[in-house]
Amino acid sequence: MQPYLQKAMLLWRSAATLLLSVVTQFMAWLKKPDVQRAALRNIALMIGGYLLMLCLFFFYSLSLNTPDNLPAPVAQQLQQQDVSLDALNEAVTRLEKKKALAKL
């Protein structure tokens, strides 16, 4: 075997042993009942925070009104598009220009 490969194998073995001991210690720590309880509580709170924001965003979206001066079919069509007003107007301008060029 090449000498550098022998060195690499030694290095790999010691790294793997170290990693295994860290994982074993972590698993042993995780098995403690108070740690498990705290971990579960924190995960539940994280999901709770996420769901809270989902509710906030949902109720906020319900409070938004579609302007009267926007035709209903256009509003319905745009409902699926998450774009800014500038992007919308840019797309319209581009299409108008393309149409004008196509007519030439």
Added chain:
Amino acid sequence: MWFVKIQSAFLPLWRAKYTQPVLATLSGVLLYLWLPLFKAPDWLVQLNSLSPEAQQQQLKPLNSFYKKYGDTAFPALHAQLELDKLRRYEQQLIDDNKNFDDQDRDELWAEATEFMIAHLTQNVANNQLRLLDSECRNNLCRMVLEAPKGLTPEYRALVLKLAGSLKTGDLEFAQLTEGNKRIMLELKSDKRLKYGYFATRKLNPPEKAQWQAQIKTWLQ
């Protein structure tokens, strides 16, 4: 004094009891802001923050477009919006690759161009220029030339001659930096940038051809 006493009595308790839960909830909130499951469209939020007159002004191009072409233009509008998103993403990638240090190496092009630079430097100025180093990345190249007497007029003429030859090989002279007994030239190519696997995939989604076809159909 009393405040310090209360603080010293309650702060450790509060920290022990509430720091973890607050951080956990906050991380959930931040996770939503990063990866939202649902949010109102940007245009609707923007319109709701405007006065009716400003709304009218903002919606003028869209309304006149709808009045002119009606419902038949919707597929083309959708396609154009998606294509615009791709164009903006590509522009962002171009901006991210503006500097030499930010670029990854396009191996095939870089190797061929480095060879061309070495070849031209040797032949154009009849071995009067000595190339110390050259490195190409995605569409930018850097070459270091030896300049023992600095940037004298004769030397400058030689460099300009080399730059002219490099231009025929699609390498535009971009920047010159003078160093100690050497100069560094930065050259830029018009070549299209080569992106990584994920960026290329994002830039060329399977629906792209369909969007282009939708616009073409509408234009006819």
